[in-house]
Amino acid sequence: MRQALRIFAVVLAVSLGCSLVVTSAAVLLKERQARNLRLDKIEHLLAAAGIAAEPDADPLQIFKTRIQALLVDLDRGRPADPKDLGIADPAAFDLRAASRDPTLGEAIPKALDLAGIKRRPRYMPVYLVRDGQAFSRLILPIYGRGLWSTLYGYLALERDLITVAGITFYEHKETPGLGGEVDNPRWKALWRGKQAFDAQGQVAIEVIKGQVDPARPEAVHQVDGLSGATLTTRGVDRLVRYWLGSQGYGPFLAWLRNHLNSLPALDE
Ligand SMILES: Cc1cc2nc3c(=O)[nH]c(=O)nc-3n(C[C@H](O)[C@H](O)[C@H](O)COP(=O)(O)O)c2cc1C
Secondary structure (H helix, E strand, C coil), X not given: CHHHHHHHXXXXXXXXXXXXXXXXXXXXXXXXXXXXXXXXXXXXXXXXCCCCCCCCCCHHHHHHHHEEEEEEECCCCEEECHHHHCCCCHHHCCHHHHHHCCCXXXXXXXXXXXXXXXXXXXXXXXXXXXXXXXXXXXXXXXXXXXXXXXXXXXXXXXXXXXXXXXXXXXXXXXXXXXXXXXXXXXXXHCCCCCECECCCCCECCEECCCCCCCCCHHHHHXXXXXXXXXXXXXXXXXXXXXXXXXXXXXXXXXXXXXXXXXXXXXXX
16 A cells, blocks of 8 residues: 555656656747747748848848837838737737637728738737838738638838749748748748839739749749749739738838838947
8 A cells, every 4th residue: 555655656756757858848949940930930031032142141130220110000001019009029910819809809801801911910010121221122011811721921122112022931830842832042032123113103913823034024022933833822822912002001102102201220
């Protein structure tokens, strides 16, 4: 009987000890995981704008010194004051949580839901890249449905707010080698220099099925589709056009074109 009790006590102690180790590892790693995710997002954001982090440069430091995050009211098409919404840092704005929130988010009517996201935040963070105080590029968070997953990424525009500076996706679950080729640097490079809007200011960028014929005049707006991944291609085409259009950043881009010379200073 005494021996049974002793065995029981040892088993109890070992299991308590083990669960303590597992729990504390989970808690400690959670914090590190969150930090790594944030760092990964920042690296993708900088890469979209063509700001290559030098081997020993700290992406967080580059982000702090060269990037200005603004929170944009999508319907009004102009910056909103994050404090009015109880948001401390627009760069830490959680798109998913905001789109689900009854006041920060709203349902998208089916006919307008080109990106297949059902709901959207009423506000989105956007990122102004500065060279000194001069505005040089604009980075826009974008997301929408692919085949297996929602793709989250960034599209950057040059100072003219027309020419694409770059695109990156920091999260998706498309198939490696098929839809996962959205991460292929060669494919991402095809976006650079494309004209997102036509002469009338309408969204004109498109990801086509197959390869772009460079001899055609519309080639300046077109990007090759991913071979064997028509559905991911269509998803990327639609999500980019959704976010650049009137339901996305369209009204803000119109406002920004008129305010490029009166932007708040970087350290304000
Ligand atoms: C295991 C598996 C994974 C696939 N993953 C993707 C994918 O990530 N993206 C995609 O568009 N199509 C994917 N497909 C292919 C689609 O089912 C579909 O056939 C394809 O989009 C059609 O493209 P195509 O007309 O270029 O062949 C996958 C198919 C299989 C069998």
